[in-house]
Amino acid sequence: MFPTHRPRRLRTHPQLRRMVRETVLTTSDLIYPLFAVPGEGIANEVKSMPGVYQLSVDKIVEEAKEVYDLGIPSIILFGIPADKDVDATGAWHDCGIVQKAATAVKAAVPDLIVIADTCLCEYTSHGHCGYLQVGDLTGRVLNDPTLELLKKTAVSQAKAGADIIAPSGMMDGFVQAIRQGLDEAGFQDTPILSYAAKYASGYYGPFRDAADSTPQFGDRRTYQMDPGNAREAIKEIELDIAEGADMLMVKPALAYMDIIWRVKEASNLPVAAYNVSGEYAMVKAAALNGWIDEERVVMETLTGFKRAGADLILTYHAKDAARWLK
Template sequence: MFPINRGRRLRQTPEIRSLVRETRLDPSELILPVFFDANIDEVKYTDSMPGVPTYPLSGYESITKDILDSGVSSVLVFGVPKKKDSVGSDAYSDDGVVQQAIRGLKGALKDGEELVVIADLCMCEYTDHGHCGVLRDDGDVDNDPTIELYGKIAVSQARAGADIIAPSGMMDGQIDAIRTALDMEGFENTPIMAYSAKYQSAYYGPFRDIANSAPSCQCHARKDRATYQMDPANRREALREIASDLDEGADIIMVKPAGPYLDIVREAADSFPVPICAYQVSGEYAMIKAAARNGWIDEKRIMMESLIGIKRAGADMIITYYAKDAAKVLRGE
């Protein structure tokens, strides 16, 4: 006796498979991280992040054209400053590297072109100790003075033209401090994308190479970020952090990294009726690249499978270094 129900009936042709497909990915849902370095005069590449450029503070017309031509319409901006100090002062300078890059990207757009520019808000790239805020005498980050500076950073980024502010420091009360600062300066319509569930992950290594943002070995500074980023073993805590950020005024919440934390993405999507972002981080990208270079995997298929898995888990948008490549695939190029 053959079964009445045969799952293969709906898998017979590409057209039928497409017709019944449950999860779809669109280029408009992909966000490309872009890096700018105030210390360089030409594009450079980092060995641990193959294919990911770091731009000088110039050439914005060609940068925006390349991004928009791929089908990507959103970027997340990071910067490496000329100087670092103990309080990350370049992060909140109106002439800081990210602020200059935001103005450059926005100014390069032609009539009718739109690029959503999201400003990463943190201090690790700007402090000489590599932590996400100002340090106490014991080497840990001093939470409350740090979030005051976050407010200043947010205002300077919004003033430069950022469409969305994305704080990643995982400080308690940071969303409230940023929302208050933005509102007081007339930026009440600027959304906040909160890195709400950001884990203390080993997957960030290549990013720290490209952004020069690893915690330093200064004798008074902690060697990791375990006191403010989340323990990878915790699930319920992520939901508490997300709920707290939403109560403080976050508009979009993020889970980072994406791939190893798909259960958190799914729970966030099921629990909170807000846009969910997931960050496919540098280590996830670099591992795919390394395996592909060795001929062990089909890079294009793995790229798309990993992204559709993140979307299927519940993400509404995905930050990925593969954004341009994936967008081209989705457009049939």
């Protein structure tokens, strides 16, 4: 009882606070997302995401070198192709934009871990994550035919040099299909980071500007999870683990810290949290208006993800966070 117990004793000095800190964020926790586009010398800033750019492959390589020099161990690549079609050809073609970017980055920065986002929405003419029933304007994706596209995409990305395959389409059985495809192609050692609990969220808006992936009609609620569901997330991760996932992701992160915690408690696999575009954009907008201290808010948020159980954090703040950590 007071005055015997005085918790403030351990808060009296910055070094003492550092010594007893329970959760410590490091650059090794961070993954930086990058958007690859065709062309050369291109750096188009995404209007809704200040400081984030669509980059041609040569600029992606420059960015990858900077990321590595900052001590960030990994990037994740998203692609915006020149042309789109119903077969998502740009996703799985050997000359696809992500394939080109992965090969170039691995040649320039061999020790940087390259994760390939394995989804189809950026590459389909309708903006959905797979095949649609002809004439269907609801956005209901045909699950099993789409698995074949995802399998081809994953193998193509691995051939191009991707170190980790990250399927994000939330198709039933997608981890098993991709694992089978990778193994048959000789990529038994390529891990799968599954977007195991990906919610149909309003926080994705700026990403769709960056990746040019807004659905032309309907929405993605028939395959992404309902924001009100938590038990379903555990069901999804259990299925993905059984199908061969090596790591699990929760997306978004900020409104889903309880899900990060539940997934961490229910699994012994590494857990990633995706600090998504809308979360980033809100912080940047408030900071640019002088309403918040950007560094304090970002570092507090990223630490919160880790405290909730995230082993890895995908964030557009990664470069800034790495500088602040140094």
